[in-house]
Amino acid sequence: MSDAYAPHYWVDAAAPQPGHALALGDGVHWLRMPMPLALDHINLWLLDDGDGWTAIDCGLATDAARAAWTQLAATRLPPRPLRRVLCTHMHPDHVGLADWLCAGHGAELLMTQGEYLSARLTAAGLAPTDPDSWLAHYRVHGASDDDLAQLSGRGNFYMRMVPSMPTRYRRIVHGQTLRLGRADWQVIGGGGHSPEHAALWCDAHGLLISGDMLLPRISTNVSVFPIEPDADPLGRYLDSLTRFEPLPADTRVLPSHGLPFVGVHGRVRQLREHHADRLGAVLQACAAQPLSARELVPVLFRRVLDVHQLSFALGEAIAHAHRLWHGGALERVGDGGAASVWRWRTRDASQGAARAAAGLDG
Numbered sequence: 548m549s550d551a552y553a554p555h556y557w558v559d560a561a562a563p564q565p566g567h568a569l570a571l572g573d574g575v576h577w578l579r580m581p582m583p584l585a586l587d588h589i590n591l592w593l594l595d596d597g598d599g600w601t602a603i604d605c606g607l608a609t610d611a612a613r614a615a616w617t618q619l620a621a622t623r624l625p626p627r628p629l630r631r632v633l634c635t636h637m638h639p640d641h642v643g644l645a646d647w648l649c650a651g652h653g654a655e656l657l658m659t660q661g662e663y664l665s666a667r668l669t670a671a672g673l674a675p676t677d678p679d680s681w682l683a684h685y686r687v688h689g690a691s692d693d694d695l696a697q698l699s700g701r702g703n704f705y706m707r708m709v710p711s712m713p714t715r716y717r718r719i720v721h722g723q724t725l726r727l728g729r730a731d732w733q734v735i736g737g738g739g740h741s742p743e744h745a746a747l748w749c750d751a752h753g754l755l756i757s758g759d760m761l762l763p764r765i766s767t768n769v770s771v772f773p774i775e776p777d778a779d780p781l782g783r784y785l786d787s788l789t790r791f792e793p794l795p796a797d798t799r800v801l802p803s804h805g806l807p808f809v810g811v812h813g814r815v816r817q818l819r820e821h822h823a824d825r826l827g828a829v830l831q832a833c834a835a836q837p838l839s840a841r842e843l844v845p846v847l848f849r850r851v852l853d854v855h856q857l858s859f860a861l862g863e864a865i866a867h868a869h870r871l872w873h874g875g876a877l878e879r880v881g882d883g884g885a886a887s888v889w890r891w892r893t894r895d896a897s898q899g900a901a902r903a904a905a906g907l908d909g
């Protein structure tokens with residue numbers, strides 16, 4: 548990975564405590580909500596609409612996040628109401644409290660259709676978003692009985708963290724301009740991390756609310772889901788990154804995790820190189836013998852993983868194998884039957900194949 552990139556953090560203050568808002572100028576306020584995970588926080592943004600507020604993302608449905616919002620509603624929001632809640636995507640840290648906030652404040656929910664409908668499906672526990680379908684998906688990708696026992700112990704994390712969803716919403720789409728706060732924001736759609744992620748670009752203020760598509764330190768999770776088992780989400784993610792490349796070099800990025808940063812172009816380049824390196828490692832490993840996604844996890848992740856990280860790591864391993872499979876550099880071995888495990892065998896071990904799969908020249 549390139550060492551040339553280091554994010555430049557442009558906010559000269561510590562992250563706000565839960566229940567507090569840090570004004571960043573231009574009518575934008577930074578909120579943080581705690582999370583009981585290795586990734587221990589999410590950033591939310593509160594936009595001053597003049598006669599009300601728009602919240603960008605919500606936090607998990609935990610008592611701690613509800614308490615933080617209750618404190619904000621008592622201290623920071625009045626006298627103006629929370630009119631709108633815009634969720635960048637369907638993941639539980641982003642939509643968990645959407646229904647609670649919208650119902651409690653009479654606010655409207657804005658989301659893309661792909662994200663809204665996926666959230667409804669998943670919050671209802673409909674197959675194949677349910678734990679049993681996930682376990683079958685992990686099994687066919689080589690998860691051991693021990694892995695499956697750990698993974699099943701989580702139960703339905705999504706339904707716990709997103710206990711309900713608003714039953715109506717206002718659809719937003721890629722390319723649309725929204726008046727939020729004091730300026731116009733353009734929706735930048737993206738895929739690979741979630742079905743139809745919405746980032747928001749404000750030309751007037753040079754601000755990008757990047758959601759989970761661009762984060763300063765961790766790479767965005769890219770996983771294959773049981774509902775679309777042959778998908779190529781890494782291909783979709785890498786394609787989506789091209790939409791951030793035309794943004795000005797001095798764009799101030801507001802990411803969902805980590806600290807606000809400047810350096811879109813360097814970060815996109817670094818992410819492309821990171822995935823090219825990983826694709827190269829997968830190709831090399833699968834040249835020696837066919838390997839399952841589970842067998843690729845230690846190739847891609849050398850650290851000890853907790854159960855949430857194991858599920859992300861398996862998802863990433865499948866996604867990298869699928870990118871190379873869709874690109875023609877790997878072939879899939881197995882019959883996909885109930886007792887069978889998919890394995891991956893290299894057709895072309897050149898690093899050029901990995902760079903081509905990552906969308907880099909060469």
Ligand SMILES: [Zn+2]
Binds near residue numbers: 636638740741759
């Ligand atoms: Zn996410």
